[in-house]
Amino acid sequence: MRTQLPLTSYAKGHLAGTRAAAAPLRLRAEEILSSGGDVVLNFRGVEATQSFIDELIGYLILSQGPSVLERIVFRHCSENLRAIIEYVAADRCDQYLKRPTHH
Amino acid sequence: MAITIILPKYFSATSAGNAVRVCKKILDAEEDITLDASNLVYADPLGITLLGAALHDAFSWNLRVRISGLGEDVGGYLQRMDVFHGVDFVKCEPVKKRRRNRGDSLVELTRVDEVSDVDETAHRLAVAIVGRFPGIDPDEPPDEMSGYTVFDRLVEPIQYSLCELLENALTHARRGSHGSAFVWVAGQYYRSSKIVRLGVTDNGCGFLASLKGHPELRRKRHLDAILTALKPRVSCNRDLGIHDDSVNQGVGLTTVMRIAKHTGGRAVILSGNALHDTDGRSGSTPAGSIWQGVAVALEFRRDQLARTNFRELLPLVEGIPRIPLRFE
Numbered sequence: 391m392r393t394q395l396p397l398t399s400y401a402k403g404h405l406a407g408t409r410a411a412a413a414p415l416r417l418r419a420e421e422i423l424s425s426g427g428d429v430v431l432n433f434r435g436v437e438a439t440q441s442f443i444d445e446l447i448g449y450l451i452l453s454q455g456p457s458v459l460e461r462i463v464f465r466h467c468s469e470n471l472r473a474i475i476e477y478v479a480a481d482r483c484d485q486y487l488k489r490p491t492h493h
Numbered sequence: 494m495a496i497t498i499i500l501p502k503y504f505s506a507t508s509a510g511n512a513v514r515v516c517k518k519i520l521d522a523e524e525d526i527t528l529d530a531s532n533l534v535y536a537d538p539l540g541i542t543l544l545g546a547a548l549h550d551a552f553s554w555n556l557r558v559r560i561s562g563l564g565e566d567v568g569g570y571l572q573r574m575d576v577f578h579g580v581d582f583v584k585c586e587p588v589k590k591r592r593r594n595r596g597d598s599l600v601e602l603t604r605v606d607e608v609s610d611v612d613e614t615a616h617r618l619a620v621a622i623v624g625r626f627p628g629i630d631p632d633e634p635p636d637e638m639s640g641y642t643v644f645d646r647l648v649e650p651i652q653y654s655l656c657e658l659l660e661n662a663l664t665h666a667r668r669g670s671h672g673s674a675f676v677w678v679a680g681q682y683y684r685s686s687k688i689v690r691l692g693v694t695d696n697g698c699g700f701l702a703s704l705k706g707h708p709e710l711r712r713k714r715h716l717d718a719i720l721t722a723l724k725p726r727v728s729c730n731r732d733l734g735i736h737d738d739s740v741n742q743g744v745g746l747t748t749v750m751r752i753a754k755h756t757g758g759r760a761v762i763l764s765g766n767a768l769h770d771t772d773g774r775s776g777s778t779p780a781g782s783i784w785q786g787v788a789v790a791l792e793f794r795r796d797q798l799a800r801t802n803f804r805e806l807l808p809l810v811e812g813i814p815r816i817p818l819r820f821e
Binding site: 402404405408409410411430434435439440456460462463464465467469470471472473474476477480481484 | 814817
């Protein structure tokens with residue numbers, strides 16, 4: 391089952407900015423993931439900072455591993471946002487895989 | 494008894510060392526202060542935030558602060574920027590310029606106390622600044638493809654930069670014994686040069702204390718700490734902690750500096766006794782002038798703001814396999 395989470399209510403104007411604003415959204419995503427569902431992050435009309443995206447998905451990668459990305463869909467992302475998401479995912483997956491304890 | 498502190502001619506990013514030297518005198522004062530502003534002709538947002546933070550400290554010690562000799566032009570400007578709230582004016586009559594309505598005047602000195610205020614403050618400030626750009630209509634119909642207006646595109650990099658700097662200041666700066674640190678922000682659009690200038694100053698622990706013990710910080714000096722903080726993927730808490738609380742990626746500050754450079758602007762960072770300017774001027778502040786905390790000046794060229802391209806600004810991820818992601 392896929393649950394869609396619109397980002398508009400986490401943004402001021404068109405930008406979702408702080409880690410503090412991302413944390414409640416991440417908690418909601420964690421609830422959905424832990425119940426076996428997939429998460430659809432709907433970014434229509436929203437841009438985000440690298441910090442917001444890192445708090446949202448970087449944290450999930452570090453805590454659950456890169457496979458969590460198989461259950462997250464990124465919808466309606468602009469080119470800038472897509473670049474930020476790709477950067478955060480690559481960097482945090484690399485960090486996770488280089489941890490001595492992840493095995 | 495009162496001590497007299499002479500304000501320099503310029504209180505700005507280009508003479509940041511002098512601004513810090515004067516602020517240190519205010520911070521060290523143990524008796525009432527008279528600021529002699531006879532020489533002062535110009536202050537920019539960085540100078541305004543430094544002065545605001547220093548005066549806040551003086552007031553917290555119940556010191557009385559007077560200012561004398563303030564010229565009409567700079568006095569009117571600084572009064573409109575709310576720098577001298579609580580200061581007594583002596584032998585100067587700053588012109589009370591008509592205040593603009595609140596929504597258009599939030600380039601004024603603003604103190605931010607809580608992380609929960611950052612998003613709102615960053616947005617309001619960015620909108621207020623871009624709202625002063627001539628020829629930009631916030632109510633124009635959005636582009637059909639992107640859904641954004643030109644106004645939105647101009648607001649975004651300013652709001653982005655403020656979000657990153659303000660949240661950094663209210664989290665990293667409050668380490669150790671600096672739990673009650675605050676952050677001050679001010680900004681202005683300069684019509685003649687078409688430049689946006691922002692100042693963000695905190696009175697927290699500073700980069701050196703924040704990065705203490707970090708393996709990338711090889712010399713325990715303020716300048717090394719600034720330069721280390723600017724390296725991508727360096728943060729004091731890049732990994733999950735014992736309590737799995739928030740982490741940092743160590744990219745926010747780097748990206749903000751790159752946004753400024755990308756627009757043809759620049760950035761100046763002060764912390765402790767060190768100063769780094771992205772134009773290449775780095776080194777120590779004048780002897781005895783130390784800023785306890787971090788102060789950042791950003792400059793953006795208006796014409797380049799809307800062209801911010803994050804794929805060019807983010808650090809390279811060379812050697813890291815591309816992660817398959819589900820975009821729809």
